[in-house]
Amino acid sequence: MLDQLEQKARQALDATPDSDALAAWHRHYLGKKGAATQMLRSVSALPPEERPAFGQAVNRLKRALETAFEARQAVIQRQEMEQQLASGAIDVTLSGRPTGPGHLHLTTQTLRQIYAIFAGMGFQVYEAPDVETDELNFGLLNMPPEHPARDMWDTFWIGDQVLLRTHTSPGQIRVMRERYPEPIRVILPGKCYRYEQITARAEHQFYQVEGLAVGRGIQMTDLIGTLTEFARRFYEPDRRIRIRGSYFPFTEPSIEADMDCILCNGKGCRVCKYSGWLEVCGAGMVHPVVLQNGGYDPEEWSGFAFGFGVERPAMVKYGIDDIRYFYGNDLRFSTQF
Ligand code: DAH
Numbered sequence: 546m547l548d549q550l551e552q553k554a555r556q557a558l559d560a561t562p563d564s565d566a567l568a569a570w571h572r573h574y575l576g577k578k579g580a581a582t583q584m585l586r587s588v589s590a591l592p593p594e595e596r597p598a599f600g601q602a603v604n605r606l607k608r609a610l611e612t613a614f615e616a617r618q619a620v621i622q623r624q625e626m627e628q629q630l631a632s633g634a635i636d637v638t639l640s641g642r643p644t645g646p647g648h649l650h651l652t653t654q655t656l657r658q659i660y661a662i663f664a665g666m667g668f669q670v671y672e673a674p675d676v677e678t679d680e681l682n683f684g685l686l687n688m689p690p691e692h693p694a695r696d697m698w699d700t701f702w703i704g705d706q707v708l709l710r711t712h713t714s715p716g717q718i719r720v721m722r723e724r725y726p727e728p729i730r731v732i733l734p735g736k737c738y739r740y741e742q743i744t745a746r747a748e749h750q751f752y753q754v755e756g757l758a759v760g761r762g763i764q765m766t767d768l769i770g771t772l773t774e775f776a777r778r779f780y781e782p783d784r785r786i787r788i789r790g791s792y793f794p795f796t797e798p799s800i801e802a803d804m805d806c807i808l809c810n811g812k813g814c815r816v817c818k819y820s821g822w823l824e825v826c827g828a829g830m831v832h833p834v835v836l837q838n839g840g841y842d843p844e845e846w847s848g849f850a851f852g853f854g855v856e857r858p859a860m861v862k863y864g865i866d867d868i869r870y871f872y873g874n875d876l877r878f879s880t881q882f
Pocket of ligand 1: 711795
């Protein structure tokens with residue numbers, strides 16, 4: 546009985562013309578309700594002593610048919626591929642879809658505009674690391690452990706004393722320690738990280754550009770002049786800057802600078818929340834303790850510093866309403882700029 550089945554199955558297999566027929570054959574002989582499986586079920590009709598031998602024989606048959614099936618499948622697949630090739634359905638000489646040459650990311654473009662503007666005012670670019678120590682990110686910036694101002698920065702901690710910088714300000718200490726006793730005029734661009742809820746306005750990673758000037762006789766008016774010049778070159782030549790008192794542990798006095806809204810020219814609109822002004826940056830005169838931590842005697846030296854985000858000015862300039870687009874890696878966004 547088994548021999549008959551095997552013979553029939555092999556003949557049918559050799560006669561299968563294509564992969565559809567092959568699949569049907571497999572269902573018919575080896576599928577759940579296939580002939581071989583049915584055969585196995587019939588074992589219960591046999592006297593108990595004949596059952597083991599019969600069962601083994603059926604299983605051997607199933608394995609043999611499975612092997613024969615695979616061999617036939619290889620033959621048919623090959624035939625079908627050759628047919629397809631012959632009929633030209635697959636043109637292996639056709640070139641792939643071209644990828645465009647690509648271009649710089651909007652953030653990189655914006656950073657380069659910023660570098661060029663500050664280069665025009667004599668600022669060099671100084672790069673500091675993304676992974677910082679607690680001491681540089683906070684302590685030496687006049688925020689010893691337990692200082693409540695640390696709460697202004699939600700921090701990704703890597704270890705007990707190591708973190709992802711929450712701002713570019715620690716670079717101020719690095720550049721001062723490296724350059725002393727030279728006067729300093731640098732910008733410090735780089736990525737910053739904050740353990741924050743991501744929204745249309747806030748990402749957990751973003752770029753900042755820090756500015757630092759240290760010299761003899763540097764004053765608040767130098768800072769205001771620098772920021773005004775920046776706003777005029779980055780946006781439009783008639784922009785205005787206003788300053789407000791603020792607080793940062795590493796500057797004294799501290800200010801915040803705003804620019805008249807570029808969309809409504811100061812009249813008030815949705816973007817400036819009807820105030821007529823857009824926040825530009827935090828800034829101030831470098832705190833004497835920070836100068837000292839950098840190695841500069843505050844009796845002799847003074848300086849100004851500022852720090853601003855990069856994505857937000859780009860959002861204002863290009864009318865982007867959600868910061869999450871920047872690093873969402875969606876080409877529909879990236880290719881627009
Ligand atoms: N580091 C500040 C922040 O991330 C920004 C800042 C404010 C930088 C005042 C400065 C400064 O250099 O003087 O919120």
